[in-house]
Amino acid sequence: MTATMIKEFRLPDLGEGLTESEILSWKVAVGDTVTLNQVIAEVETAKAVVELPSPFAGVVAALHEQPGSVVEVGKPIVSFEVDDAGASNGGNPTAVETKAAAPQPEMAQSQTPQSQTSQAESPEADATPAKREPNLVGYGAVVEETGRPVRRARGLVQAAATTVQARPKSDDVPAERPRSTPPVRKLARDLGIDLQLVPGTGPGGLITREDVQNFTGEPEGTSAVPTAPAATGERETRTPIKGVRKFTAAAMVQSAFTAPHVTEFLTIDVTATMELLTRLKASKAFEGYKLTPLTVAAKAVLIALRNNPTLNSRWDEARQEIIQFNYVNLGIAAATPRGLTVPNIKDADRLSLRELATALSELTDTARAGKTSPSDLSGGTISITNIGVFGIDAGTPILNPGEAAIVALGAVRKAPWVVDDEIAVRQVMSLSLSFDHRLVDGEQGSRFLADLGAILSDPAMVLTMV
Template sequence: MTATMIKEFRLPDLGEGLTESEILSWKVAVGDTVTLNQVIAEVETAKAVVELPSPFAGTVAALHEQPGTVVEVGKPIVSFEVDDAGSSNGGGAPAVVDRSAVEASVKGAPTAGGTEAVGAPAKREPNLVGYGAVVEHSGRPTRRARGQVQDVKSVTPEAAAIAEPVVARQAEADVERPRSTPPVRKLARDLGLDLQLVPGTGPGGLITREDVQNFSGAVEAPAELAPVAAELGERETRTAIKGVRKFTAAAMVQSAFTAPHVTEFLTVDVTATMELLARLKGNRAFEGYKLTPLTIAAKAVLVALRNSPTLNSRWDESSQEIVQFNYVNLGIAAATPRGLTVPNIKDAHRMTLRELSTALTELTDTARAGKTSPAELSGGTISITNIGVFGIDAGTPILNPGEAAIVALGAVRKAPWVVNDELAVRQVMSLSLSFDHRLVDGEQGSRFLADLGAILSDPAMVMTMI
């Protein structure tokens, strides 16, 4: 009979020293059989929503955290029952305990084999990419987090702690948990309510968010005021500041109060660019490609940077150096349901217009779906924010931390414009450029903005800049 082991998977650092993540949803349940690298959960870091792959092939033994819970890196989130011989290590040295020994320990019975080691160190196994380095252990005992097992030769109280999920499942079999969803259970916990007392009005007796809120109001409000409270509903809504929005807020505050911002504005006649865009859309070479004013403006930014490389640099405070980038990772600000993100297109300076169009489409679709990876949010060198899609003409954009400049594209509008000393109706756009005055002086910023405006006013000007 093949021996099985219980292995715990602890939340990994999903990129750049992040200290915590929120469990958004589980893609598996207790008892499910999973394969190596199968997506088991969706978590939100301070930067992005990430799908978490399984580091083991086996059966889900326990889920330690509910959706909606913010978990610190290194804390156990799920336990797997795996074959002793064929398991793969997921990094972070997950605890390893013989299942039969643990259950015997809980029941007070002797372990199988009498002197068989329980919780003995696992042999060195391959590590999965993205889960951190495998921690080497010596024979010296160390202090462990709750729910982990020290390397010992017999069943200990720590080993019994690993068995808590086993005991919990046995207890759940005897007492049925009220039917509700994870967010509703979290709301009840936040309000200090026992769901056993809340009557469910949903299908099949399901306890809904409204049930919990109504029950809470009835408990807290005096009897004569309870109907009024239920009738008026909540007067305000509070949302926890966490995840992407928390990270973005902190980054913007840091940027605004660290880099001395200067913003310049330029309104240009982009009629020629809009005509070029129309011709390209009808060109067979661009069939199937999504072309927008942002596509042309992004290419124009890349060309204008050739004459103004200081805008593609970074101020390194720790080493007291100016870092000049010889490549362009072009950031594109994207509004998502979870807040503002700025994923970037790696090595955008090498791309043709068609390649840039494809990259922009993929970047936008991924951001809107909330699937942007931490790697795509890191390493940007200069950014564009397209405020024109919201009908806005100009603004004072805040620099993405670590970058020297950001360009805001305003809406393209028909407006009266002087052409050859005569008034005409033209298509115009306002450009806003914010830059770090430690790195970019007024002359350099103005020249870049003038070059960008010249390209968008007359795309043929590109020929004079390359």
């Protein structure tokens, strides 16, 4: 009989030292046969939704976490039964292999997410704490980014795979009680029910909404005390603070209380830009490209930065240095169902207007679908927030942490404007610029805003700046 072993997959650090992720959904079930790099789960970090590929080819032996569970980096989430012949760790320094004889059929059938326990949770492990490996998930050197979107963290997944010896279910090892989903936990809190007392009837003992609703809190054979009917509508709704919203809130608080913000405003006549946009849309050269005021404004920001590079910098507190970037990773604030995200376009300053239009379209579509990768959310150097799409004229945007400036684009409106000493109806926009006063002086911020306004007021002014 072919020897097999159980390989345990621990949740990897999916980017920039993140400490936890939420299991959104499993794409496999216990007993499924999987191939190498097959997507097995979808998880949500504080920055993005990420697909996890399988680091092994084999059979799913146990799923240690339920959808909705928030798991710390380094905790086991799934175990695989693999053939001994194909169980080499491929040089992975964190994969510790232990051979085991092939389990008997009844043993394999008895292993469940609740009954299978990893070495890290065993009494032996408690007596002798495992030593951290140099490249253990969540520790060690940070993987350098290439600047290209990374949809799947395959390298990190391989680093998170460890091997434990297969063993049968034992009554001496207490099984971890299966968790419920966040909506069910909320329902239990609202009803004042302790989930530890509720028997689960869902898959693997999962506590369902029906289990909570049917729970009386009385032992079998006793009658429940009648209670008053529940109100038809809840007076308040509570939503757990987690994921992108939690990360964004912490980042904004840090930015607001770390960088001294200054905001300046400029209202301009953008009639010439809007006319240019109309001509470009009708041009064959831009056929099939999505052009918006944001597209032209983004290009104008990139051009204005050439003469005002201090706005494309970062304050390094730890090293007491000012980092001047010679490239522009342009961040675009995007409102998504998961909260505010600011993905950025790498090396945006090297893109033509058509390339920039394509990049903006792909960025916004990906963000709204919740598929933005962690690499696209990091490394930004300056940002734009387009509040005009909500009908807002101006605001005081908070800096994206680590950046020196952010531009807010207001709504384009028809308004009376003085042209050649006469009142005329023109298309008008307000620009708002917030900047870090440690990095950018008032003169530098004002010159950048003036240059940006000049380009959008008269696109021909670009000839004087390039």
